[in-house]
Amino acid sequence: xxxxxxxxxxxxIIFIGLIATPVVIKRISARRQIDRSAADAATSLARYGFHLxxxxxxxxxxxxxxxxxxxxxxxxxxxxxxxxxxxxxxVDFDGDGWPDIYVVNSAIGSKNALYRNMHDGTFKDVAxxxxxxxxxxxxxxVSTGAVWGDYDNDGYEDLFLIKWGRPELYHNDHGxxxxxxxxxxxxxxxxxANTAIWLDxxxxxxxxxxxxxxxAEDIDLWHLTTTRIMPDSFEYAKNGGRKYxxxxxxxxxFEEVSAKVGIDSHRWALAASAADLxxxxxxDLFVANDYGVSELYFNDGxxxxxxxxxxxxxxAPKSGMNAAFGDILNQGQYAVYVSNISEEGVLIQGxxxxxxxxxxxxxxxxYENLARDFGVELGxxxxxxxxxxLNNDGTLDLYLANGYISLDRNRSYWYDFSKVAGGNSSIIxxxxxxxxxxxxxxxxxxxxxxxxxxxxxxxxxxxQAVGVADTYDGRAVALxxxxxxxxxxxxxxxxxxxxxxxxxxxxxxxxxxxxxxxxTASNRSAIGAxxxxxxxxxxxxxxxxxxxxFAAQNDRRLHFGMGKTPKIEKAxxxxxxxxxxxxxxxxxxxxxxxxxxx
Amino acid sequence: xxxxxxSIAPASTPVQRKPLISLDNRYIAPAFITCILLxxxxxxxxxxxxxxxxxxxxxSIALExxxxxxxxxxxxxxxxxxxxxxxxxxxxxxxxxWPYVVCAAISIMSKYVLRVKGRHIWxxxxxxxxxxxxxxxxxxxxxxxxxxxxxxxxxxxxxLGSVIIARLHRFHITGIYVASFLAFAFLRSWxxxxxxxxxxxxxxxxMYQLFIFFMITDPxxxxxxxxxxxxxxxxxxxxxxxxxxxxxxxxxFYALFIVxxxxxxxxxxxxxxxxxxxxxxxx
Numbered sequence: 001x002x003x004x005x006x007x008x009x010x011x012x013i014i015f016i017g018l019i020a021t022p023v024v025i026k027r028i029s030a031r032r033q034i035d036r037s038a039a040d041a042a043t044s045l046a047r048y049g050f051h052l053x054x055x056x057x058x059x060x061x062x063x064x065x066x067x068x069x070x071x072x073x074x075x076x077x078x079x080x081x082x083x084x085x086x087x088x089x090x091v092d093f094d095g096d097g098w099p100d101i102y103v104v105n106s107a108i109g110s111k112n113a114l115y116r117n118m119h120d121g122t123f124k125d126v127a128x129x130x131x132x133x134x135x136x137x138x139x140x141x142v143s144t145g146a147v148w149g150d151y152d153n154d155g156y157e158d159l160f161l162i163k164w165g166r167p168e169l170y171h172n173d174h175g176x177x178x179x180x181x182x183x184x185x186x187x188x189x190x191x192x193a194n195t196a197i198w199l200d201x202x203x204x205x206x207x208x209x210x211x212x213x214x215x216a217e218d219i220d221l222w223h224l225t226t227t228r229i230m231p232d233s234f235e236y237a238k239n240g241g242r243k244y245x246x247x248x249x250x251x252x253x254f255e256e257v258s259a260k261v262g263i264d265s266h267r268w269a270l271a272a273s274a275a276d277l278x279x280x281x282x283x284d285l286f287v288a289n290d291y292g293v294s295e296l297y298f299n300d301g302x303x304x305x306x307x308x309x310x311x312x313x314x315x316a317p318k319s320g321m322n323a324a325f326g327d328i329l330n331q332g333q334y335a336v337y338v339s340n341i342s343e344e345g346v347l348i349q350g351x352x353x354x355x356x357x358x359x360x361x362x363x364x365x366x367y368e369n370l371a372r373d374f375g376v377e378l379g380x381x382x383x384x385x386x387x388x389x390l391n392n393d394g395t396l397d398l399y400l401a402n403g404y405i406s407l408d409r410n411r412s413y414w415y416d417f418s419k420v421a422g423g424n425s426s427i428i429x430x431x432x433x434x435x436x437x438x439x440x441x442x443x444x445x446x447x448x449x450x451x452x453x454x455x456x457x458x459x460x461x462x463x464q465a466v467g468v469a470d471t472y473d474g475r476a477v478a479l480x481x482x483x484x485x486x487x488x489x490x491x492x493x494x495x496x497x498x499x500x501x502x503x504x505x506x507x508x509x510x511x512x513x514x515x516x517x518x519x520t521a522s523n524r525s526a527i528g529a530x531x532x533x534x535x536x537x538x539x540x541x542x543x544x545x546x547x548x549x550f551a552a553q554n555d556r557r558l559h560f561g562m563g564k565t566p567k568i569e570k571a572x573x574x575x576x577x578x579x580x581x582x583x584x585x586x587x588x589x590x591x592x593x594x595x596x597x598x
Numbered sequence: 599x600x601x602x603x604x605s606i607a608p609a610s611t612p613v614q615r616k617p618l619i620s621l622d623n624r625y626i627a628p629a630f631i632t633c634i635l636l637x638x639x640x641x642x643x644x645x646x647x648x649x650x651x652x653x654x655x656x657x658s659i660a661l662e663x664x665x666x667x668x669x670x671x672x673x674x675x676x677x678x679x680x681x682x683x684x685x686x687x688x689x690x691x692x693x694x695x696w697p698y699v700v701c702a703a704i705s706i707m708s709k710y711v712l713r714v715k716g717r718h719i720w721x722x723x724x725x726x727x728x729x730x731x732x733x734x735x736x737x738x739x740x741x742x743x744x745x746x747x748x749x750x751x752x753x754x755x756x757x758l759g760s761v762i763i764a765r766l767h768r769f770h771i772t773g774i775y776v777a778s779f780l781a782f783a784f785l786r787s788w789x790x791x792x793x794x795x796x797x798x799x800x801x802x803x804x805m806y807q808l809f810i811f812f813m814i815t816d817p818x819x820x821x822x823x824x825x826x827x828x829x830x831x832x833x834x835x836x837x838x839x840x841x842x843x844x845x846x847x848x849x850x851f852y853a854l855f856i857v858x859x860x861x862x863x864x865x866x867x868x869x870x871x872x873x874x875x876x877x878x879x880x881x
Contacts, residue, residue, distance in 0.1 A: 007668050015707045021700050022734030316647065345735035346847050350693030372693050378736070415845035416796065423799025424749065433795040 039465045045507055048452055049391035052467040052490060052502040060122040061115055063499040066107035068142045068164070071224040076436035079405045080413075081221075082106075084194055084270075085164075086475040086493035087145035087551035091157045092117075093130075094175030099480040099555045101491055102127075102159070103499050104143035108222070110136050112143055112161075121483060131178045132159060132170055141165010141190070141221075145476070145551035149198030149207045151248055153524040160209060162551070164192045164221055167211065171252075185246075186254050191217050192241050198546030199274040199283045200523045200576050201261075202301055206248035207523045207546065212269025212287055213241015227432045231268060232425035235317035237291035239429070240268030245304075262304040267292045271384075273323040273548040274299075275334055276530060278362050281578050283528050286313075288320030288338045294352075298363065312357075312367045318349040322550045326387030326396045328374075328453055330538045336367070337398065339382030339550070343443050346414050350377040351385075351400075375459045376400075376451050381443035384550035388479040388488045392510035392561030395453040396540070401474025401492055401550075405437075406444030413440040445471040448492075472497035480555035486512040486589060488559050493551070511562045511588040513571075517544060520596040521577035525556060528576040529596075533560050534569040562588060628677045630762050631684050631812060634755055638688075638804060650698045651687030657702035658683030665710050679706060685723040685808060690730065692738045701726045701738075715870065719862040721819040721854065728855040731848050740805060740848060752802065759811040768815040774828045775814055776801065778835030786839060800850075809850050819858055821865045830861040 041051040056062070065086040074081050085106030090099050098117035105112050111133040115123035127133035136142045145162035152158070156172035169185045170178035192215035198207045215221065216239065219229050231237035243263050246254035258264065267289040274283035278298065285297040285304060293314040297304040308314020313336070322339035329335075333356045340349035353371035360366040371377035379385075381404040387396040405413070416435040420428055427433050448468050451459035463469075472494035482489040482501070490502040513533065517526035527546040532539050542558045562568070568588060573581040575596050586592055635651075662679030666672060686702045705726030709718040712725070730738045763769045783797035790797075800806060814820070814834060820827050834850075834857045841849035 004669070011665070011669075011707065012711055015704070015711045018700050018704050018707070019729055019733070021696075022730065022737065025696075026734075026736060345731075346739060348692055348737060348739045369693075377693055412845075415842075415847055416792065418847050420796050420799050422803035422805065423796070424752065424802040426749070427795045427799045427802065430795075433793045433799070435790075435792040435796050 041467070041505065044462070044466045045505065048462050048466055049393055049507040049510060050466060050487070051505045052390075052450070053505070054467070054470070054500050055503045056499060056501040058121070059501050059503075060118075060124060061101070061499055061501055063103050063113050063115075063125075065103070065494060065496055065499070066105050066110045067496050068106045068108065068221070070221045073224050073227050074221075074431055076438075077431060077434045079407065079437045080434075080442070081431070083405055083473075083495060084475060084551070085142060085144045086495045086497070087143070087162070088476045088478045088491050088493040088499065089146045089148055089547075089553035090478045090480040090491070090555040091148040091159075091553070092555075093148070093157055093172060095156060096175075098484065099482055099557075101478075101480075101482075101499075101501075102132075102146050102148075103493055104146055104161070105136060106142040106144060106164075108136055108138050108142060110142070112136070112146075117482065129177070131180075132161075135161060135168060141192075144194050145196065147196050147198055147547040147553050148525075149209075149527055149546050150523065150525040151198070151207045151209075152252065153206070153519075155524060157525065160196055160198070162193050162196045162211070164215065165190060167191050167193065167196075181252060184252055186256070187246070188217070188244070188256070190220070191244065192219060192221065194270050194551055195272045195287075196547060197272050197274055198525070198527050199285070200528055201245070201274075201283060201285075201299055201304075202247070203282060203576055203578070204248075204250075205519070205521055205523055205577065206250050207525060207527060208248050209244075209246040209254065210272055210274070210285065211244040211246070212272050213243060213266075214268050214270065214290070215241055216266070217241050228430045230429050230431050230434070231291040232429040234291055234421040234428065237268055238266050240266050240289075240291070242266055243269065243287075261302065262306070263297060265289075265295060265306075267295065270321045271323040271338075271550045273325060273545065274528070275325045275543050275545070276528070276574075277334060278365055280362075281574070281576070283576075286323045286325075286336055288323045290319050290321065291317070292320075293317045294320045294323075294338055311365060313352075313354050318352070320352075321383050322385045324385055324387055324549050325543065325545075326398070327541045328387065328396050328398075329457070330395065330455070330540045332532060332539050332541045333361075334541065334543075337376070337385050337387065339379065339385055339400065339402075341381050341443070342378045343381065343414060346418055348378075351379055351382055353377075374457060375461075376449075379449045380446040383475045384477040384492075384552055386477045386479050386549045386552070386554060388554070388559065389512075389561030390450070390488055390490075390504060390506075391452070392487065392506050392512045392563070393455070394510075394536070394538075394540070394561050394563040394566070395455040397453050398449070398451040398459060399477050399479070399490055400449040400451065401477050401494075402443075402448060403446035403471060403473040404443040405441055406471070406473050407437070407441045408439045409441060409445060411438075411440040413437055413442040417442060444473065447471060448474060468502065470494075470500060472500070476550055476552040478549070478552045478554050479559075481514065481557065481559055484591070486514070509564050511564070511566050512560060513562065513568070513586060513588050514557050514559050514591040515571065515573075516557045516591060516593045517573065518593070518595045519575060519577070520598060521579065522575045522596055526575070526596070527556070530574040531558050531560075532572045532574070533562075534571070535562050535566045557591065624675065624677050626762055626766065627812065628680050628684075630759065631681055631808075633758070634804075634807070635684055635688060637751060637755070650692075650695060651684065653695060654687040654690070654698040654702040655680060655683030657699050658686070658706050661703055661706040665706065669710055681812065682706060682723045682726075685812060686726060689723070689727055689740050689805065689808060690738055691740060692734075694737055697730055697734060697738045701730045704729055714863065715866050717818075717862065717866065719819065719859040719866075721813055721816045721858055724813050724851060724854050724858065728848070728851045731851060740851070752804075752807075755804075755807050759807065763811055763815060766815075768817075768827075770824060771815045771820065771827050771831050772810050775810060775831045775835055778832050779838070782835055782839035786842060789843065806850070809854075814854060819862060821861050826861070826865065830857060833857045833861070
């Protein structure tokens with residue numbers, strides 16, 4: 001053989017090898033998945049340290065979400081334009097020490113539900129008697145979410161109802177009922193929003209409210225004057241709803257200050273969350289946008305500065321549907337998880353796990369997307385996600401809801417979707433240019449993800465193995481220790497589907513600790529307070545949130561798992577007022593109720 | 599989409615006036631695609647990331663140089679490989695890095711492996727991207743979104759592209775394809791009942807701009823006769839329509855993947871028959 005011929009043979013072999021590479025990678029990945037197929041409770045407990053059992057019916061929760069029926073002009077693509085609304089938030093509305101559950105409905109005339117925790121494993125819907133059930137009346141729009149915060153510091157969590165329609169603020173009358181105070185508070189007539197969060201952006205001890213619009217606020221989705229309501233680009237749209245920041249004036253009134261403080265965006269916001277990312281004592285604001293880049297606003301206590309590009313997160317436009325913070329490496333720094341769309345053969349955006357770049361912090365903090373490296377990149381058409389230590393091993397895991405539109409299993413809308421998504425703004429922006437859905441699915445019937453954190457930079461999906469087998473169109477996820485057992489249970493709101501309650505059973509070998517904070521100089525809900533727990537030579541930071549994930553709010557109580565026989569050193573609490581409180585040697589396996597010291 | 603820039607001049611060269619400002623033809627296509635990349639990225643951030651695009655470009659050029667040296671015994675001009683790399687960098691959408699390397703490598707290597715009678719028959723980046731879309735669908739997608747919200751950038755690219763492709767005497771290929779696509783779009787709309795705007799929508803996107811100006815006009819992988827080129831590109835549009843009726847998302851890539859080499863094989867076979875006839879007559 002001549003040298004040239006040998007080289008040619010080698011070239012052919014390498015060429016074939018390269019072509020085979022994707023197939024080989026796929027097979028290796030599939031083989032790994034087989035090992036994590038469905039297992040019984042005992043096996044999943046032994047293998048992963050926890051097991052989730054869906055108990056909604058047994059717990060007395062039989063809520064099925066209803067989607068809105070919008071203007072008939074949108075009928076051909078109704079499944080898509082009415083594809084969101086399911087939401088869940090956790091609140092102890094009556095202050096009895098047991099988490100309650102609020103879920104919203106999205107059809108005109110449908111009722112929201114407030115499930116009071118009956119302390120015996122069951123819940124009872126008390127929304128009608130509390131006055132927050134019949135909130136989707138004709139002419140007022142429909143609910144798409146809810147967040148709770150004690151805006152008047154009276155010790156009871158008040159309700160802000162997110163709507164495609166008239167936004168509503170309900171004052172909590174000491175757990176005995178709710179009074180609608182929207183007009184007195186100065187809320188606008190109409191917002192088409194999917195996200196809102198409570199935060200005290202200026203540290204004055206009063207909770208402020210951020211609301212992110214999705215559809216433009218001048219659109220009444222039930223009475224359209226134009227069908228040009230769709231995004232004008234699949235990845236660069238800026239014709240969405242405006243953003244609002246309602247500054248709490250302390251007298252039951254709010255002043256809208258977004259323009260004054262530097263928030264000016266018409267991107268299509270789907271999720272927002274706030275946390276102190278730079279150690280300034282002020283909550284920074286992260287907004288995940290559909291049809292575009294995410295936005296990150298640094299907050300100096302008076303002004304917000306959009307630093308998406310500067311920090312690296314505002315570069316590649318995707319379909320942001322979630323914003324959740326988690327100290328996943330126990331380093332005292334938060335990662336930000338943003339969900340996007342991945343559909344094999346059509347669109348692989350991949351979810352984003354924004355990790356602080358090593359060596360960067362403060363105003364110079366930089367983020368890099370390590371979702372692939374950590375194994376949390378592909379989750380189908382992903383929606384709500386939350387970090388929480390599901391097996392109390394000391395590291396934060398990640399629960400992801402997904403699935404967009406589940407109709408005919410055998411017919412997909414993806415081809416038509418991709419066709420229009422590539423079109424010019426003059427085409428994509430008009431709903432009448434979109435082909436009819438005609439009963440087809442779009443990324444429907446998807447398997448959920450329960451990613452278990454190994455603490456060393458890898459997450460593995462164990463959903464099937466630990467008992468999460470539903471394929472509803474998941475939207476919002478909320479975590480709470482529903483029955484005060486020292487474990488995080490999972491509540492999932494599904495679009496046009498049932499609310500699911502996954503009761504968690506965790507290996508008793510693993511220790512835990514919980515903190516319930518109450519502000520005095522800080523806002524009483526303690527939203528924005530950060531607890532850093534030090535044990536076994538490591539630390540984990542968590543922050544009380546006024547709304548996180550997608551259309552969701554976790555319990556305000558902070559839950560830490562610590563693994564086997566932990567040596568706890570201390571817990572440091574950084575209150576929004578600036579006070580720093582240290583609790584030495586807090587006892588494990590119990591809830592610590594901490595009031596901000598004077 | 600890689601094109602062999604040395605042979606970018608038309609097969610039959612008409613008498614031409616010397617332009618006032620002259621740019622070597624082999625730099626025109628690289629300059630144009632770089633222009634598209636920069637405008638697209640600086641305006642709208644179209645790239646997945648700089649490193650990924652750079653990875654594809656470096657892989658393409660490095661392989662071209664090495665393989666050219668080994669098999670052709672010369673250092674090849676990197677313009678063609680540059681276009682391949684930049685095309686892969688723009689058209690491949692993946693959160694992972696490896697598809698950019700593998701796709702660029704497959705594209706360039708296909709020129710050296712898949713040859714018939716000394717000619718490579720697949721457009722290199724069409725081959726690479728089609729293989730990746732087909733075999734790595736769980737990791738790779740292609741650019742299928744609009745760059746920005748405005749008509750102006752799109753019009754600039756269309757006008758600039760048309761002028762450049764006309765200068766290279768290949769506008770008839772682009773023109774026939776666009777006309778065929780539009781005709782078939784209305785036919786599809788009539789057949790499926792979808793709004794005609796949705797059928798026309800894809801061609802308004804940047805993926806098609808690259809496909810139309812770079813991929814289907816590649817001199818090395820198109821047949822030589824003008825009539826043949828028109829016929830082939832019409833058949834590409836026709837097969838694309840059939841695939842679209844079957845709801846194949848990447849119909850244009852697959853249509854060219856099938857029709858392009860088939861046309862080349864027919865031409866090679868006809869050339870061979872002609873040579874044999876000539877030899878027989880001579881004998």
